[in-house]
Amino acid sequence: MDCVLTNARIMTCDPNRPGLGMIDRGAIGIADGKVVWVAEGMVATDDPEIDLGGQLVTPGLVDCHTHAIFAGDRANEFAMRAAGKSYLEIAAAGGGIQATLGPTRARTDAELIALTRSRLTAARAHGTTTIEVKSGYDLTIEGELRLLRCIARAADVSTPRVVPTLLCHVIPAECRDDRDGYVRELCESLIQEVAYHDLATSADVYCDEGAFTLDETRAILTAAKRAGLGVRAHVGQFRDLGGAELVAELGGLSVDHLEQVSDTGIATLAKAGTVAVMLPGACVQLRLPVPPVDKLRRAGVPMAIATDCNPGSSYSESLPLQLWLATTHFGMTVEEAWLGVTRHAARALAVDGGVIAPGARADITIWKCSDPAEVPYHYGANLVDGTYRLTDSGWQPPAGRSVR
Ligand SMILES: [Zn+2]
Numbered sequence: 490m491d492c493v494l495t496n497a498r499i500m501t502c503d504p505n506r507p508g509l510g511m512i513d514r515g516a517i518g519i520a521d522g523k524v525v526w527v528a529e530g531m532v533a534t535d536d537p538e539i540d541l542g543g544q545l546v547t548p549g550l551v552d553c554h555t556h557a558i559f560a561g562d563r564a565n566e567f568a569m570r571a572a573g574k575s576y577l578e579i580a581a582a583g584g585g586i587q588a589t590l591g592p593t594r595a596r597t598d599a600e601l602i603a604l605t606r607s608r609l610t611a612a613r614a615h616g617t618t619t620i621e622v623k624s625g626y627d628l629t630i631e632g633e634l635r636l637l638r639c640i641a642r643a644a645d646v647s648t649p650r651v652v653p654t655l656l657c658h659v660i661p662a663e664c665r666d667d668r669d670g671y672v673r674e675l676c677e678s679l680i681q682e683v684a685y686h687d688l689a690t691s692a693d694v695y696c697d698e699g700a701f702t703l704d705e706t707r708a709i710l711t712a713a714k715r716a717g718l719g720v721r722a723h724v725g726q727f728r729d730l731g732g733a734e735l736v737a738e739l740g741g742l743s744v745d746h747l748e749q750v751s752d753t754g755i756a757t758l759a760k761a762g763t764v765a766v767m768l769p770g771a772c773v774q775l776r777l778p779v780p781p782v783d784k785l786r787r788a789g790v791p792m793a794i795a796t797d798c799n800p801g802s803s804y805s806e807s808l809p810l811q812l813w814l815a816t817t818h819f820g821m822t823v824e825e826a827w828l829g830v831t832r833h834a835a836r837a838l839a840v841d842g843g844v845i846a847p848g849a850r851a852d853i854t855i856w857k858c859s860d861p862a863e864v865p866y867h868y869g870a871n872l873v874d875g876t877y878r879l880t881d882s883g884w885q886p887p888a889g890r891s892v893r
Contacts, residue, residue, distance in 0.1 A: 490518045490519060490520050491519055491521070493519070493532065493534045493537065493539070494519070495516040495532055495534070495539065496514065496516070497544060497545075498514065498859045499517065500845070500861055501527060501548075501846060502843060503844050503845065504832065505846070508824055509824050511861075515527060515529045516528045516534075517546070519884065521884070522850060522851055522883060523848060523850060524847055524848065526847055527847065541855065544856060544857070545863075546856070547845075547853070547856065547861075548843050548844050548849075549616070549619065549853055549876055549877075550617045550831065550834075550854060551617070551619040551842055552617045552620045552798070553621050553766060553834040553837040554743075554793075555612075555622055555797065555798040555806075556626070556798060556800075557605055557609065557620070557798050557806075558640050559589050559800050560589070560593045560595070560601060561588070561592025565584075566579050566588070569582075576727075586659055586801065588801075589626045589800050589801070590627065590661075593627060594627055598639050598642075602643045606645070608798060609644065610647055611806040612649055615807040615808060616854040618852040618877075619834075619835065619838070620650070621653075621795075625656035626658070628659070629661070630675075630679045630682070633679055634679070637683065637688040638688065650852070650880075652838050653689045653690065654692070655679070655688070657679075657693070658695050658700070660700075668705065672701075672708055680716050683718070684713075684718055689718065690838070691720060692713035693722060693723065693745075694706045694709050694721075695723040696730055697726050697732075697746075698728040698730075700723070710722065711739065714740075719741070720739050720740070721742050721745065722736050722741065724744045725754075726746035726748055726777065727748070727777075729750055731751075733747070733751075733755070733763075734753060734757050741761070742763065742836075742837055742838070745795070746766075746768055746780070747765055747766075747781075747785075748777045748778050748780050750780070750781065755781070758785075762791070764836055765785050765790045765791070766793045766794070766837055767792055768796075768803065769819050770805050770810070771803040772818075773818055779818065779819055791833045792821070792825060792828075792829050793836070794808070794812070794815050795830075807871075809865070812827070812830060813865040813868035823865065831844065832844055854873060854875070855875045857872045
């Protein structure tokens with residue numbers, strides 16, 4: 490082994506074990522950046538060893554929904570909202586997504602990469618080892634391609650692994666009189682370029698009031714699927730347009746938000762195995778109704794949780810904070826919340842990760858506590874002791890840890 494982590498309280502999230510797959514005292518053998526074995530009890534080894542003294546070890550967290558590439562801020566909107574203005578009122582007053590376009594378009598590649606990397610580094614400090622980043626704050630064909638290239642370049646050994654997504658966010662103001670023309674350009678030009686140059690693994694459409702209609706969403710996601718991209722959508726944040734049914738029908742990876750979703754929508758998600766991504770930060774900040782977690786649970790829909798890190802409704806890189814919101818505000822159990830930022834989040838992105846099991850990548854977060862409930866319970870404090878992940882230059886054993 491390259492490294493053995495011993496004397497650890499391990500949350501494996503292994504689907505072959507019940508619940509969170511807890512091992513109260515155990516060890517993990519790591520070689521070539523992969524988990525080779527997971528053992529219960531005290532393990533004697535001649536390999537380089539790190540004694541964790543009973544600390545909690547979990548899969549590295551997976552943040553499956555962010556808009557972390559943008560410039561400018563919208564703190565003024567936060568203040569307006571705190572004074573009682575609604576999301577749609579703020580958008581009508583020139584706020585919202587449109588307010589981020591100008592600052593983002595004006596920045597150079599190097600500036601955008603630096604801004605994005607600082608957010609990715611912050612996410613890593615809060616335990617995230619895989620993070621999805623969507624384009625979406627330029628809206629022109631060339632501009633969206635530029636954002637995706639910058640997303641790829643923002644990743645390095647200090648950041649989480651980055652999973653890029655093409656987001657068709659809204660119809661730009663200059664195309665409002667020709668919505669069909671813009672949608673055609675997305676389908677025939679942008680999606681083809683993205684797939685050809687391998688700039689994203691999936692496409693996402695904001696299917697809601699004020700964004701894309703259900704028919705437009707169908708056209709875009711069908712083109713994306715044909716081009717070999719995974720399919721996802723923002724659905725039902727404000728109004729249920731039938732997006733959940735559509736994504737399920739297309740065999741999509743995830744539907745995200747879901748404050749509004751019908752019983753039929755939930756049933757189709759369960760049947761298709763599509764992940765429901767909960768975004769409690771945005772929900773709470775916009776004072777929206779809570780998604781029907783109980784119905785999703787009873788239907789057996791896998792639930793993930795993400796930060797939705799974006800400049801408007803949820804400027805946070807912290808998944809532990811979302812664990813707190815999910816358990817206190819969304820009625821999710823501690824177990825559901827943890828699976829939501831590990832195994833289920835990896836599934837929403839169709840990537841490996843989110844589990845500690847033989848063969849899995851050794852992306853691991855070590856915590857300054859031993860009880861999984863302590864992370865949401867002690868909210869606002871950063872209990873992360875360290876994160877370790879597989880990079881292009883190999884797996885780095887924990888810095889500052891004594892290896893025997
Ligand atoms: Zn979003």
